[in-house]
Amino acid sequence: MRSFGTLSFGHYGPLGGGHHLSAGDSMLQAIDLAQGMDDLGVNGISFRVHHFARQQAAPMPLLAAIAARTSRIEVGTGVIDMRYENPLMLAEEAASLDLISGNRLALGVSRGSPETVQRGYEAFGYTGSQDPRGADIARDHFDLFLRAIEGEGLAERDPMSPFGGGTGLQRIEPHSPGLKKRIWWGAGTTATAEWAGRTGVNLMSSTLLTEADGTPFDILQAQQLDAFRAAWREAGHAGEPRTSVSRSIFPIVTAEDEMYFGGSAGSDQIGVIDGMRSTFGKTYAAPPEVLVEQLQNDAAVMSADTLMLTIPSQMGVEFNLRLVENFATHVAPALGWQPTLATV
Structure with missing residues (x-):
């Protein structure tokens, strides 16, 4: 585990x-939490994106504010639902944010998770899907988004334009070189992970997998990571891709921790989501020395280079910062992590 961060609902x-807790309070607290985590040397802070729900729906302003108030921490999403996105506008916003942050963007995108409304992306104007969950819209939008951030010309220049004529195709602006290296695809199946590997983006393995054959969640997830890396290599992409998994992990250090999290630990769960049998990972809650042993035996945590802690953000900045600091101090170093500290 080379890096860890948080994933907030x-x-x-x-x-x-x-x-x-108001929407404004939630965002302002997120900025304060990010500053505290940046001081600790934590590597990333990400936010789930859900439309038509009391959660983050338009994360770019929040991420830009965090980027402006921090210096090292990655700012990201887990994940933006591509069914709802104008690909070229998202490409402009992502490039702008990447430049503002000094290439600290970790933009997770995907088809998205189950919604609180029915086919909400159609209310955003994206209709005509032939898939009951809109996966075809998501993939089409993502394809155009990738072409845009890689600098492909997408609109014919106007030779008569008073703002500069010429001929040929114009790319979107601004352009942030290398941005594709900081794009992640959220995958809930091995087939999707392999597609992400062939496409050449990083992998954000989902908190649930739409596969349930009795195999433990961590083993299923580790197999997914292996398949992703194999597909990356077979496609001939340069360098090494990044991979992340998320877990609910609560170090029990104080009596207050015991009050909130004692008895929270559980086993993998099988359920139905989007009409498919799915496997959900378990929650870890124990004293640090026990957590270290448990996480060292979690195949996916030890396979991924990045671990994201799902945090109860509504509990406030002080509470969550202490939770993160406990993990950074008592657990993460035993898993191979070293803090990202400021250089003098």
Whole structure:
């Protein structure tokens, strides 16, 4: 494990007990948390993206604000639903954010997860899908997005334009060289992981896999990572791709930790999502020395280069920063991690 960060659901709204977290509070707290994590040398902070829900739906302004207030931490998503996206506008925004951050973008995209509405992407104007879940729209949008960020000319110049004529095809602007190296595809199946490898983008293995044959979740996920890397090599891409997995991990260090997380640990679960039998990973909650042993026996955690901790963001900055610091101090070094610290 070379790097670790957090993956936030970004929930806001009623919290119970008369407490309420507004959308503005949620985003401002995310910025403060990112600053604290940057000081600790944590490698990344990412946000889930869900439309028509009380969660992050338009992450680019938030990521830009975090990038402007930090110096080392990667800013990212896990994942942007490509069914909802204008590919060229997303390409412009991604390039802008990558330049603002000094190439610290870790943009996770995919077909997206189940929604709170029916075919919500059609309300955004993207109709005509032949797939019940809109996967064809997502792949078409992603293809155009990749062409755009790689600098392909996509619109014919106007030779009579008062802003500079000429002929030939014009690329989108701004352009951030090498941005494709910082794009991740979220995969829930081995076949999708292999496609990502052939395409030449990094792999963000999903928190659930739409495969359920009795194989433990971590083994299924490790097999997916292996298949992805094999497809990458067979396609002849240069360099080594990055891979990430996410886990709910809660080091129990204090009595308060025990109160919140004691008894939370469980086993893999089998369920049905999007009409498919799926395997969900378990939650880890234990004293640090126990967590180290458990995670060293998690095949996917040890195979991936990046681990993302799913955090209860609605619990506030102080709570989550302590959770992350406990992991960074007591668990992550035993898994091979070293902090990214400022240079003098």
